[in-house]
Amino acid sequence: MLGPLEDVLSKRKPSLPPEDVRQIETVHRNGLRLLKLVNTLLDFSRIEAGRIQALYRPVDLAARTAELASVFRSAMDRAGLNYKIHCEPLPKPVYVDIDMWEKIVLNLLSNAFKFTLQGTVELTLSSVDGQAELSVRDTGTGISESELPRVFERFHRIEGASGRTHEGTGIGLALVDELVRLHGGTVQAQSKIGVGTTFTVRIPFGASHLPADRIATDDRQAENTLGAAPFVQEALRWLPGGPSGEEQLVKDLANEDLAPLLGQKQAAGADRPTVLLADDNRDMREYVQRLLGRKYNVTAVEDGARAMAAALANPPDLVLTDVMMPRMDGFDLLRSLRDNAATAAVPVIMLSARAGEESESEGLEAGADDYLVKPFTARELLARVGSHISMHQLRRELTSKEHQLRTKAEKAEQQHRAILESISEGFIFVDRDWYVRYANEQVAALGNVPLSSILGKTLWEAFPGIENASFVPAYREAMATGRVTHHEDFYEPSRRWIHANAYPSPDGLSIFAQDVTERRVQQEKLLLTEKLAATGRLAATIAHEINNPLESVLNLIYLARTSPAQMSKIREYLQTAEKELNRVSHIARHTLGFYRETSIASDIDLPALIEEVLTVYDSRLRASSIVIVRDVAIVPAVRALRGELHQVFSNLISNAIDAMRDGGQLKISIREPERGHDVGLLVAVEDTGIGIPQENIPRLFEPFFTTKPSAGTGLGLWVVSQFVASWGGTIKVSSNTDSEKQGTTFTIFLPRVAAPDQKKKPQPRLM
Amino acid sequence: MLDRTALLSSEFLPAEFLSSDDQSRPFSEQSGISPNAGSHTRLRVLVVDDERLIAETVAAILNVNGFEAVEAFNGEDALEAAHKLQPEIVLSDVLMPKMSGVELGIRIRQEFPETKIFLFSGQAATSELMRKAQADGYAIELFPKPIHPEDLIAKLRGL
Numbered sequence: 031m032l033g034p035l036e037d038v039l040s041k042r043k044p045s046l047p048p049e050d051v052r053q054i055e056t057v058h059r060n061g062l063r064l065l066k067l068v069n070t071l072l073d074f075s076r077i078e079a080g081r082i083q084a085l086y087r088p089v090d091l092a093a094r095t096a097e098l099a100s101v102f103r104s105a106m107d108r109a110g111l112n113y114k115i116h117c118e119p120l121p122k123p124v125y126v127d128i129d130m131w132e133k134i135v136l137n138l139l140s141n142a143f144k145f146t147l148q149g150t151v152e153l154t155l156s157s158v159d160g161q162a163e164l165s166v167r168d169t170g171t172g173i174s175e176s177e178l179p180r181v182f183e184r185f186h187r188i189e190g191a192s193g194r195t196h197e198g199t200g201i202g203l204a205l206v207d208e209l210v211r212l213h214g215g216t217v218q219a220q221s222k223i224g225v226g227t228t229f230t231v232r233i234p235f236g237a238s239h240l241p242a243d244r245i246a247t248d249d250r251q252a253e254n255t256l257g258a259a260p261f262v263q264e265a266l267r268w269l270p271g272g273p274s275g276e277e278q279l280v281k282d283l284a285n286e287d288l289a290p291l292l293g294q295k296q297a298a299g300a301d302r303p304t305v306l307l308a309d310d311n312r313d314m315r316e317y318v319q320r321l322l323g324r325k326y327n328v329t330a331v332e333d334g335a336r337a338m339a340a341a342l343a344n345p346p347d348l349v350l351t352d353v354m355m356p357r358m359d360g361f362d363l364l365r366s367l368r369d370n371a372a373t374a375a376v377p378v379i380m381l382s383a384r385a386g387e388e389s390e391s392e393g394l395e396a397g398a399d400d401y402l403v404k405p406f407t408a409r410e411l412l413a414r415v416g417s418h419i420s421m422h423q424l425r426r427e428l429t430s431k432e433h434q435l436r437t438k439a440e441k442a443e444q445q446h447r448a449i450l451e452s453i454s455e456g457f458i459f460v461d462r463d464w465y466v467r468y469a470n471e472q473v474a475a476l477g478n479v480p481l482s483s484i485l486g487k488t489l490w491e492a493f494p495g496i497e498n499a500s501f502v503p504a505y506r507e508a509m510a511t512g513r514v515t516h517h518e519d520f521y522e523p524s525r526r527w528i529h530a531n532a533y534p535s536p537d538g539l540s541i542f543a544q545d546v547t548e549r550r551v552q553q554e555k556l557l558l559t560e561k562l563a564a565t566g567r568l569a570a571t572i573a574h575e576i577n578n579p580l581e582s583v584l585n586l587i588y589l590a591r592t593s594p595a596q597m598s599k600i601r602e603y604l605q606t607a608e609k610e611l612n613r614v615s616h617i618a619r620h621t622l623g624f625y626r627e628t629s630i631a632s633d634i635d636l637p638a639l640i641e642e643v644l645t646v647y648d649s650r651l652r653a654s655s656i657v658i659v660r661d662v663a664i665v666p667a668v669r670a671l672r673g674e675l676h677q678v679f680s681n682l683i684s685n686a687i688d689a690m691r692d693g694g695q696l697k698i699s700i701r702e703p704e705r706g707h708d709v710g711l712l713v714a715v716e717d718t719g720i721g722i723p724q725e726n727i728p729r730l731f732e733p734f735f736t737t738k739p740s741a742g743t744g745l746g747l748w749v750v751s752q753f754v755a756s757w758g759g760t761i762k763v764s765s766n767t768d769s770e771k772q773g774t775t776f777t778i779f780l781p782r783v784a785a786p787d788q789k790k791k792p793q794p795r796l797m
Numbered sequence: 798m799l800d801r802t803a804l805l806s807s808e809f810l811p812a813e814f815l816s817s818d819d820q821s822r823p824f825s826e827q828s829g830i831s832p833n834a835g836s837h838t839r840l841r842v843l844v845v846d847d848e849r850l851i852a853e854t855v856a857a858i859l860n861v862n863g864f865e866a867v868e869a870f871n872g873e874d875a876l877e878a879a880h881k882l883q884p885e886i887v888l889s890d891v892l893m894p895k896m897s898g899v900e901l902g903i904r905i906r907q908e909f910p911e912t913k914i915f916l917f918s919g920q921a922a923t924s925e926l927m928r929k930a931q932a933d934g935y936a937i938e939l940f941p942k943p944i945h946p947e948d949l950i951a952k953l954r955g956l
Contacts, residue, residue, distance in 0.1 A: 574892065574942075577919030578848050581943035585854030588946040592861065610850070649919075652847070653892040 084130060084212055086237060087246045088123035091131070091162055092155055098135045099153045100313055105143060105265045106151055114152040122235035124162045125245065130209045136261040137202040138166040138229050143265045145227070146170035161215075162235060167228040173221040181219050182207040206231075214239035302327045303419045306346040308337035308363060309381065310355045318350065321408055322415060334358025338366045341373045347419050349373075353382035368397050375425070377418040456543035462509065464488045467538065476543055478524035495523045501530055508532040509539050518546065557752060574649050575617045579610040586610070617645060633667035634675060636711060636780070637700055643679045644698075647687060655693035656686075663701040665711055670784040674753050681746040682715040682776050689719025689774060703779070710759070710781040717774055721767035730763060750776075757784035840953065841882050842866040845875040845889035845901060855888065858946045864953065872896025872904075879905060884912055886953060891918040891939075902937050915952075917942050 096117040106113035135153075142151045149169030156163055173181060184204040203219075206229075210217045215233035237245050305322055307330040309315050315330040322328045329346070331337050335358040337351060349367060353360035360380050367373040377399040400414050456473035460466050466484050469492075474481035477493050484492040489505070496502060504517035511534075518529040527550040533540045586607035590600045644651070644658060651658065668675075686696050697716040722730065731751035754761045758781050765774040842864045846852040852868035859866035867882050869875035871893055879887065887905050891898035902914040917940040940952070 574919035577942040578851065581917075581919070582848065582850045582854060584943050584945055585851065585858055588858055589854060589861075606850070649892055653894050653897070655894045 084127040084244055085246045086125040086127055086213075086240050086244055088237075089126050089128060089131070090119075091124040091126065092117040092119045094128070094131070095135055095153070095155045095164065098132055099139065101136075101261075102139050102143065102151075102265065103313065109143065110148065111143070111146060112150040114150065114154075116153070117155040118157070120155070120157050120162055120235070122157075124233055124235055125237040125240055126213060126233065130212065134206050134209050134231060135164065135166075137206045138164075138231070140261045140265055141202060141229075142166050142168035142170065142227070149226070157235075158232070160235060161232045164231040164233075165228055167226065169226040172223040172225055172227055173219065174223055178219055178221055182217070303347040303423070304329065304344070305415065305419075306337055306340055306349045307331070308334055308349070308351040308355060308360070310352060314352070314381075318411070321412065326415070326419070332356075334360065334363035334366075337363050341367060341376065342370065345373050345376060347376070347422055348415060349376055349378045350415065351378065351380055353380055364398055375422070377422045379414060379418060454544075456541075456545075458484075458489075458541045458543065459538060460489050460541070461538040464490065466492050473543060476524060476526060476528060476545055477521070493521075493523070496521070498522060499528075501528070504530070505532050505539060505541070508534045553752075557749065575646065576614050578649070579613045579617075583607045583610045583614075631669050631671055631783075634670055634672055635667055636665065636675070636713065637662045639672070639675055640679050640698055640700070640713075643676060643683055646680065647683055650684075650687050651696070654687055654690055656690050657693075657695045659695055659697040661697065661699040661701075665700055665702055666782070668711060668780055668782055668784055670757065670780070674757075675784075678750050678753050678778070679713075679715070681750050685746060686715060686717035686719060686774070689717050689721070694718035694773075710779055710784070712777060712779055714775055714777045716776075719773055721772040722763070722765040722774055723767055724765075727763060727765060731761075754778055754780075757781055759784060839863060839865045840886055841884040842886045842888055842953065843875060843879055843882055843884040844868045845870070845872070845887065845893070845898070847871055847890060847893040851890070855946075855949070859950070859953070862950050872898075872901040875901055876904060876908075879909065879912075883909070886913050886915065888915045888917065888953075891916050899937065914938070915940060917944060919943075 096115055099115045099117070103113060139151070139153065146168040147170070150167070151169075152165075152167045154163075154165045154167070182203050184201055207217050210231050210233070213233045215231055217229060217231045219227060219229050221227035302325070304327045307315060307318055307322075307328055309318070309330070310332045312332075315332070319328045319330050326347075329340055329344075331340055333355045334351065337349065338358065340346075341349060349363070351360045351363050355363075358366070360382070364378050364380070367376060367378060378397075379400040379402055380398045381402050399418055402411060402414060453470075454472065456476045457468070457470045458466060458473045459468040465486065465488055469481060469484045471481055474484060477484070479492070490497060490502075499519040499521055501517055501519055501521075504515045507513070508515040509532075513534070515532045516529070517532070518527065520526070521528050525547075526545050527547040529544045529546045531542045533542075586603045590603035590607070593600060593603070683696065690696070695718045697714070699712075699714040699716070701712055703710065703712050731747050751761055760779045762777045763774065764777075766772050840863075842856075842859050844852050844856045844859070844866055845868070846855070847870055849868075849870055852870055856866040856868040865882075867878055867884070869878045872895060875887070875889065887902065889898040889901050893901075896904075898916045898918070902916060905912055905914060914937050916937055919942040940949070944952075
């Protein structure tokens with residue numbers, strides 16, 4: 031019944047809810063009581079049936095009894111009792127059955143402990159009148175005279191006695207009486223209410239009073255005080271706070287329920303892990319040694335200085351140390367161990383009677399690997415010692431393996447480093463907290479800072495001013511989303527254009543940075559040249575629109591001047607001329623507007639602007655018999671540079687006209703995107719022209735790409751894409767060359783605010 | 798934007814321009830200047846421009862200055878008129894719907910090899926068309942718009 035419970039309890043921590051654990055512990059405790067009762071009753075029945083085979087040996091009763099009595103030491107101490115043990119060496123050997131003697135001593139001590147709430151418990155073994163006399167005196171509640179004669183009766187319990195517990199079977203003292211009788215001795219009780227009780231056991235020296243066939247002469251030093259466990263265990267349960275460590279050890283050992291933790295008992299030898307124990311308490315040393323000795327080579331010393339010396343002589347796999355010790359205390363030992371290279375890595379568990387979290391954190395802060403507060407259970411100790419030793423061994427193994435791995439990694443890293451140093455691009459690696467873990471010389475050059483000032487800093491510290499460039503959002507996005515980002519911007523501190531590709535990984539971000547300043551300068555030049563050329567082309571177009579009416583005006587004035595006809599006709603010539611001049615001024619006013627100041631963004635009515643562009647191309651549109659269809663919604667103004675917008679739509683409309691040599695339809699659509707989308711306008715320029723072959727579409731926005739070698743410069747659409755990108759907009763193209771539905775549509779998304787940063791030049795985004 | 802159709806509609810022209818039944822020759826007939834009819838010295842000029850006002854005023858000016866001028870407003874009409882008129886000179890705008898001045902010139906040259914072709918244009922963009930025509934062996938002279946009527950007359954007389 032108890033075995034499975036032990037199993038459950040030993041595995042409890044991770045799997046069982048605390049309530050269940052408490053219930054199982056209760057069952058376990060009651061189980062233990064029942065076990066003790068049953069065992070005692072069995073003892074009786076065996077005795078009475080004559081089946082109990084007492085085996086009497088000559089025993090050093092003083093030593094034996096002192097050892098037994100010391101088992102109660104900590105229980106007594108914890109109960110605040112003054113516990114005195116006087117075991118004088120006896121002049122002659124006493125023949126006892128060790129198990130029975132244990133039961134006698136322990137029952138008496140248990141009884142004294144149970145009924146003594148304060149004061150003294152005193153055990154004395156001495157030689158009195160040719161007999162060995164054991165007395166257990168307490169300052170307990172006492173027994174009334176009427177009750178006294180009945181204390182040795184089976185199942186007799188004294189009603190109303192104030193003790194530590196009401197638990198009790200009333201069988202302990204009866205057993206003592208029986209056992210003493212088996213030894214040819216006597217037991218007496220003296221008591222006074224409120225003063226205390228003394229039990230006195232007397233056993234004759236020698237063996238003459240014992241049956242000769244039950245005398246053993248071998249000197250079997252039996253397994254010490256294992257039978258003490260249930261008594262101490264029980265006694266401790268009567269105390270608030272439960273059993274303490276060392277008693278628990280004994281109990282646990284006795285019940286052999288620690289098999290899973292102890293594992294196979296390992297043969298002593300060099301292969302076993304070594305534990306160094308430092309404790310000034312001899313009992314503690316012995317118990318711990320006994321417990322751990324089954325599995326480990328235990329060296330026990332009584333103070334920190336000796337422990338340090340032992341640790342240096344032969345570094346252990348684990349150090350268990352008490353906190354309070356003479357000469358060198360636990361903390362000093364810990365510091366010495368940590369300060370010494372040979373022992374710095376050895377796990378240290380500190381043991382202390384000082385309860386409370388304070389000392390635990392003190393120990394952990396001092397660098398202990400673990401801290402066990404007495405009382406601790408054997409299970410606890412074994413589990414923690416076991417786990418720290420295996421962790422230590424694992425670490426040692428890993429350390430040696432890590433060395434190999436590190437060598438390998440370093441070799442690989444050197445190769446990678448060589449590659450990274452040799453590439454022309456800057457390379458920088460930042461961890462997830464943006465600290466620069468690696469950077470090559472090229473990065474330093476790009477950032478115009480010494481390499482030494484980059485490493486170990488955050489990206490923002492390493493490259494001051496980077497926050498002002500638009501790299502930062504791109505990097506953050508890469509880190510956050512795990513997606514590769516490409517970005518290009520001007521880095522002010524080094525006055526360079528940088529193209530950066532950021533590759534995220536679980537450890538951080540690898541950034542490859544390229545100096546594209548030269549390319550940008552070329553592009554800027556090209557853009558400027560193209561702007562001028564576009565202006566020129568536009569001027570020519572406008573010239574046509576102006577020159578035609580001027581021609582009419584000149585002719586009309588000539589006619590008026592030279593006509594001999596009457597004044598009314600002359601007036602009519604002049605009126606017509608005036609109308610033509612109005613036309614000229616209208617065109618000039620509307621088409622030359624964009625020649626004015628173009629570096630200041632303004633709110634622009636896009637449909638009106640596109641009408642102006644159409645005005646400019648009126649002749650060409652008419653010349654090519656192109657019908658214009660408008661699908662224009664009422665839309666808000668956009669903030670942009672008039673000249674840029676003009677150029678973009680001029681280029682698109684001009685392209686459309688070129689595509690429709692034999693006439694067609696040019697459709698202009700302007701609307702706002704669906705709700706929930708970006709704020710801005712969608713503008714589509716749709717023609718029914720010859721269309722663009724699919725294979726050309728990907729190259730459409732490349733500079734100098736043209737399908738009209740005799741007419742085009744190949745810059746028109748490139749300029750369009752550059753401007754659209756600089757606005758933060760997008761351009762899409764769809765085209766069809768099938769005769770049925772041929773034509774091309776350019777769709778531009780134009781943000782509500784499309785003016786680029788005034789300080790900076792347009793910055794294309796690679797699409 | 799001005800409505801060009803409205804601009805070119807009859808209400809913008811002097812009423813006398815429209816009094817003639819012959820819409821193709823309003824200016825020359827109605828300008829009040831007596832044409833030098835029947836004279837062998839009168840050069841026949843076909844004036845072509847999709848801007849009606851230009852075609853009409855140029856034709857009117859030429860008619861009062863000793864030419865026999867007829868106007869047309871597109872390439873097709875011009876070819877038809879050329880068959881009637883047998884012009885010595887064709888004066889045409891370059892940028893016109895359907896058939897450009899360059900194309901018209903080439904067609905005229907093919908049918909009437911003796912006819913001289915003058916193009917006038919308001920923009921330099923036509924130079925591409927001109928280069929192409931010249932490369933094909935057609936010597937076509939180009940006047941810029943606007944050209945002063947006296948300069949035009951002098952040019953045509955100087956032929």
